[in-house]
Each structure stands twice: as C-alpha cells, then as structure tokens.
Amino acid sequence: MTDTLVVSTRRRSWAGWKFVGPFMAIFALVFLAPIGYSIYLSLYKTRLIGGTSFVGLDNYKQAMTDANFWSAFGRVSLFLVVQVPIMLFIALLVALAIDSGRLYGKAFFRVAIFLPYAVPAVVATLMWGFMYGTQFGLVSNINDAFSLSINPLGADLVLASIGNIVTWEFVGYNMLIFYSALRVVPASLYESAEIDGAGALRIITAIKLPAIRGALAIATIFSIIGSFQLFNEPSILRPLAKNTITTDFTPNLYAYSLSFAGQQYNYAATVAIVMGIITMVIAYVVQLRGTKER
Amino acid sequence: MSTTVQSSGRTGATAPPRIKRRKPYRRDQRRSATLTLLTGLVAIYSLIPLIWLLINATKTQEGLLSSFGLWFDDGKFAFFTNLRDTFTYGDGVFVRWLGNTVLYVVVGAGGATLLSTLAGYGLAKFNFVGKRAVFATVIGAVAVPGTALAVPTFLMFSKMGLTNTPWSVIIPSLVSPFGLYLMWTFSTQAIPDEMLEAARMDGAGEFRTFFRISVPLLGPGIVTALLFNLVVTWNNYFLPLIMLKDPDWYPLTIGLNAWNEQAQTAGSEPVFNLVITGSLLTILPLLAAFLLLQRYWQSGLAAGSVKE
16 A cells, blocks of 8 residues: 555655644554553453452453354354345445446436435434334234234344345445446546447456456455444344344454443453454455455 | 636536546447336335335324334324424433534544544655554554454543543544545545645745645545544444443434333333434434535545545
C-alpha cells in the first residue's frame, strides 16, 4: 500500500504530524492501549481467594481445550462459509447487472438495495424477529396458510435465520463496493474487447472480475471479520429464542457473558485475543491470495 | 480560490477533479426485461422488511397480534396514536434517547470526519518522520476485531471514571480507520501537488492552505466519510450497551431494545407497537440523508475505489 504514495517535493519534516497527530492520539487511546491492556489481562487470573496473580499462558491453555469456545467458533465458521459466499455472490450479480446498462431504472435498484445498510442492526433484527415470530408475524401467516410448522428460531433454523438478517443488511453495501469499482474500469479495456468480438460473459470473466479483484478481496476480508465478530443479531434475538441462542452461541457473545455476567475479565480478554489472532491470520491469507496473480 | 472548484451546476455538487470517469461508452445495449425482473427480486427482498415496518407502525398492540403482517389492520389506523405514545411513553424517554443519539452523532461522527480528513490529507500530502509506522499501525490494528477491544476499553474507561457518561460512547467513535482510508485515497487523487506548492510559494500557512484550497476539493469525499461515520455512530449498539448503565444516557438503539425486552419480563406490559413506531422513527433520518445526498456519496465512493 505504501508504495503508491505520491508525496510532494517537500523535505521530510514533522509538519505532517500537525494533521495526523490528533487522529493518532485518539487512535492510541481506543485501539493501541486496549490491545496492550488486553494482552496484560490475559496473563493474569483473579481468584476468589488469593486475589490477582500472574499465570503466564494458563488462560490460553484453558481456551485451547474450552469446548464452549470451540463450539462457538465452529458455529461462526459454518456461518462464514455459507453466508458470506451467498451474500457476496448476490451482491456481485446485482453490481454486474446495474453496471451492464441493461436494466430499466437502474438508479432505483442501486438505492433500494443499498437502503438496508442504513438500518441499525437493532432495528433490522427486531423487524426480522417480529416477522419470524410464530405467534404473530409473517411466518405464522405462512404457516397458517399452508398448514406448516416452520419455526425460524428453532434449533435447526436459527443460524440460517441470523444469516438471512446479516445478508439483508449487507448485500447492498457490498454491491455498492463492487459497483463503485466497476465504474472506474477504463473504457479502453472495453473498446479492445469489443474489437476482439468478446461476448458479455467473456467481458465479465476476462475484464470486469480481474479489474475489481481488489474490491472483492476487501469485501471478503470485511465479511470474514464481521462473521467472526457476530454479536448484535444473536444477542438481540435472544429474548425470542432463549433455548436455541445460548450465552456461548458465538465467540463474542461468549466473551461478553464471561465478562459482564461472570466477571471473568481475564479469561474474556483471552478469548477475545484468540479470536483476534485467528481473524488476523485468515484476513492476511485472503489478502495475499487476493493481491497476487495479477 | 473559486477557480479550483468545478461545479456541476444543477445540484452544486463538487466533482472530484483528476478522476477519470469512464465515459458512457456503451455498445447499443438493449435493455433486458429478464435481467430487470431478476434484480427486482433482490430489490423486493431489500424493501419488504421496510414496507412491513411502515404498515405495522399503523397498528395497535392488539392489531399487531391479530392482523396479517403485510396488510393494514381493518378499521384501525393507529399511526398517530402510536406516534404520540412513542414520544410520551415513560415520561418522554424516547425524546431523551433521540437527543442522546443526536449528541453522539454530531460530536462522534462529526469529530471522526474531521480527524480522518486531517489525517488522510496529512498522509497523502506530507512526507514526515514516522509515516510508515503510522500506516503499519493503523492497518494492523484494523484487523483486530472491534469487539475484542470492547472489554479492555470498558475496564480502562471504568478506571478513568468515564463509563456511564457520554464520553465513553463519543471517544471511541472519534476514530474511523475507514474514513482515514477514504480520505487518504481521495486526497491523493483530488488535490494536485502543484496547487499546494503554489499556495506555499504565496506564503500561506499549512492549515490555511488546507482549509482554503484542499477542503473544497475534498467535498464529495468528506460527505461520503461523514455519511458512513453517521451510520456507524447512529447505529452503534455494542459500545453503548457495555458502557452505559443509566437509561438517561441510552441512544435510540439501546432504548428500543430495552422496550422490546420489557415484554419478556413478567408483569410488565408489552409495547411492541411503540418498538415498531420507534424503529421507524429511528431509521427515517438516515434513509433521508442517504437519499438526499446520493450525488455526493456515490461519486465519493467511486473515487475512493480507484486505489483498491
């Protein structure tokens, strides 16, 4: 990233800090300090008797064999490999459709599909939660009409139901990232493809997709981070599905309940760090794969 | 100064200069009904919950339970009653939450936009000691899941006596790595180095040059960053959830969830009609902002994606 920097002819000096300084000061307070504090916390343990003591990597050893943590991790991994591809695929198709210039009313579609992004996760989850409800709501209407007994908040469907909410919230956002990238593909590329007599599908696979490779990688990384951090939707749905959405449903929900219900701050910090490291490694691998083979 | 701003007459939107927009070069594309229909399905999926919300905001608590979800409750149109009840229920606590949200958004999102504009510009246009370190730290830290930071931030703020005050929500909102990225790419492209050189030759100070020359050129980028910061702070849930205990400091998102959970508590009255009307009121300002400012953020995003 740094190699693309274009810098004025001025000598290196401290002047830039006048602009960058304020951002970095707050950044240090709300990003760097908590990361450091988190690492510190994860190396200690507070016991009812004996107080707080240094325990080295004990908390990490505990996390490695913590069945609750790994089942939560497995759940968000499953979510990741199913929900993210579906969402990004739909987003890509819509972006390509809008960019193709073959739609009636493309401005409407661009805005309509993007709108859910502006809806808070709380409101999105409450709305879908009401619609999922088997007492009232759309699902109960459908069940009555076709004598079904679908329960979107039951054990086998609840993860898919959360996936639907997340997809609804972010399809438009990802579509816009792809569409913005498509808009700046140089016209000369299309002109030469035209001369070669390439069809629409060929133009997509040979020109458009390679051209927006960077946008695809960024959207994938954001979605991976989002999936591993899954918290808001299950946490807000929980009152409606107490039995299926447990307090250790996702790693984040688990860390949250550990600290705020169980006062186990040290172990919660450890769980958060382990999740952070896993996320960083996977995001890094995706970034490598996304940027090579140009 | 004014000569540097290209205005696209009709709306007055400032077009980012030096960005080569793809010419509307098209083969004689024929519009496709099939493709429109398929995209229409995704549009319907996107809009149905919003239509559901709009319809159900007109129902009473009883009507919600008894009528079909995607149509109005016969005879009873309770929208205005719901509206009044939403604003007056619990001594008008909804108004308080709305005010809190506005406070967090104005100071948080406004401050975040200012800081990331300054910093993005600084990174794009200055060569300074430690610049590489700044890039490395910010990019590295962004990969750390935000919620992983929540617990230690809470404990730190708790020791500093900041929890349960507006500062605990505002301070973390002031940092927007996405805004920084956007303003960095935007500054690199939209501000010609020669123009800055010329201003410096004339003896203008750095900040004067920034505000008089650069800010007008950064217009669409700033609006885009502001809108996205607005969404993040307006919709913030996790951070206020852990930081705030006192309902008087709740933003709308936490307040609505508290109303929703109230129904689950034994003995208290369910107010789903107020949750639904309150939800509608919560999303309207953001939907309006996005619809009204389309021209700005769409050009801003396109410019931001050049670098990707």
